[in-house]
Amino acid sequence: MRHVISVLVENKPGVLARIATLFSARGFNIDSLAVGETEDPEISRMTIAVGGDYSVLEQITKQLNKLVDIIKVSDFTDIQYVERGLALIKINATKTNRAEIIQLASIFRTRIIDMASDSLILEVTGDKDKIEAFIKLVSVYGIKEMCRTGEVALSRGELK
């Protein structure tokens, strides 16, 4: 099962290496990882998607908490949250199917950010499922190259 963990860490050199070392040493799998500064430049937020059952998740959370540079670990499994990732996909596009691809792209609210004579690059954002669905759909045209970010996530605000 996929779990999203949000980790607030000291924005210091070596912190990412500590987390990577921990995951490899303990045999945990990272599905994706995204790191960036927060509103406080001294603190970074890492969004880590991991696979495994609840007992694995529990160990990951505890082991992360044990690292001295980690300020807070939040497990998003049982709470409301939003997540977004981004993918850049360069696909084959010929004169004949270009219009079809553009139409598909607009349904998914993706953006065309490069157009060349036999290819175009699409930028798609969304949660993991949406991105993967889109990739599957456009793969029939032939994906020349692709790169993806890890998902970032925030817990939803409260409704009063």
Place this chain on the structure above:
Amino acid sequence: MEKTGAQILIESLLKEKVEVVFGMPGGPALFLFDEMYKSNLNFILARHEQAAVHMADGYARATGKTGVGIFTSGPGATNTVTGLATAYMDSVPLVVITGQVVTTVIGQDGFQEVDTTGITRPITKHNFLVKDVKTLARTIKEAFYIASTGKPGPVLIDFPGDIQRAKCDYVYPDKVEIRSYKPTIEGHIGQIKKAAQIINASKNPVLYIGAGVVISKAEKEVLAISQKAQIPVTHTLLAVGAYPYNDELSLNMLGMHGTFWANKAIQSADVIIAVGARFDDRCTGKVVDFARNADIVHIDIDPASISKIFKTDIPVVGDAKAILKKMETFIEKKERKDWIAKINQWKKENPLRYDENDDKLHPQYVISKLSELTKGEAIVTTEVGQHQMWAAQYYKAKHSRLFLTSGGLGTMGFGFPAAIGAKSVNPDKEVIAIAGDGSFQMNMQEMAVCMANDMPVKVIILNNQFLGMVRQWQMMFYDKHYAHSCLAKRKECPPKCNTPNNGKCPAYLPDFVLWAQSYGAEGIRVKSKKEVELALKKMLASKNSVVLDVWIEKEENVFPMVPAGNALDEMLFRFHG
């Protein structure tokens, strides 16, 4: 006042009341050592960095204080790795400082440059690379704080040459606040009450105590609860001495080479109260079968230790002493006569035993005699292997911190330097390293440190001319294929020899007696049972370092034994070849 990084480090160590530092100088640490030359820091020069870390570790285990080591960069730093990993596995507080190439050279493969913080990251509780002298004082304060609090462990500070020279105003902070590091001390009262309820309702409870009890000084609290509710107590290898050996409720050690009755009690228990123990595989045997019928209460300061191996029913996170103190008030007085009678029955059924009545020189006899002659009051350290298990079984340490051994990592070469570390601040205490002939050779160069510093350490080598534990496993599980475990073997020996008692073995290397004498230490060889007692007495009476080279039975095995993969109560008591 402005001071150099080197001065700041040394003054900070003195402010931390560091009594003794172990280590070795070298290139990128020279400026720091020059400052040491001018100070009155008590420094002990080891002969190998690994041994120096074990010395700091032995000091820490014997005293409960934080051990300190100072080393150079590159090979100096990599040589500390085994020592750090040993301390990390056993939760021993250390602060280790390594020199590093100047910051402008870092990353350029400078001479004796190595990514020390990268290498030591998974084997330290935390580490620092100091890049700005202004952060140094705070870093040192944090290092000592992190090393000694929560679940203790080694902390490394990598200290580049130019930062040693750089100057800044020096104020040593008197307290430390790390927002991301706040160990839980007080246990959750609701959990404590729940645990007490389960214990009160239990018929056959067992207390299973580990190093956490020693670290938090909770021995009295364990004793109080066990006596009040008549709960038998078993301990891990790292908690030898934490519970009175001869008490009726003492089950002694559990696990692979634990006692029959401890393992039986665990398997028959309805509640296990684990305190500062982490369900290591050498303790549990086959995990799914461990304590089959028991609810598990787990008290530990490290949340990650809880439910790591299997699901804990009642976790209580916090300091063992604080938690047990509170818990005791909720624990009811109990008798449990049936349970104790059952345990006594197991004790009678399968006591710890060896062939006491023959003339052969059995290692268990040597340890029993040592225990008797020292009344269990000496500090004993061990290396790793058969002798370690015999020592754990037969040395009746009177209290905690008298039995220092590498448990988690199982580091051969630990015991002798650890004994030196323990001796360094206990000049009036008897400190004895129990060694195997294989382990001892891994760090025996440190005899120079004993002699040079007038720190007489006694060494008992239980010499079976083998890597004994390896040989035992080869005998039991590999059809007696003694693959590269015989330390007497030479080129002219039959390549597949498995008859070490055929009288044709070549002379052992080295001659430990002559070797000891070459340092000015005493060497005594013991080749028969009747010489043992006198030799031990002579050793204990000596004011010098002594090496007792005891030629024990070559193919003696450690029993009882739970073969790897077996449940705790599937024990072997002898080898059926």
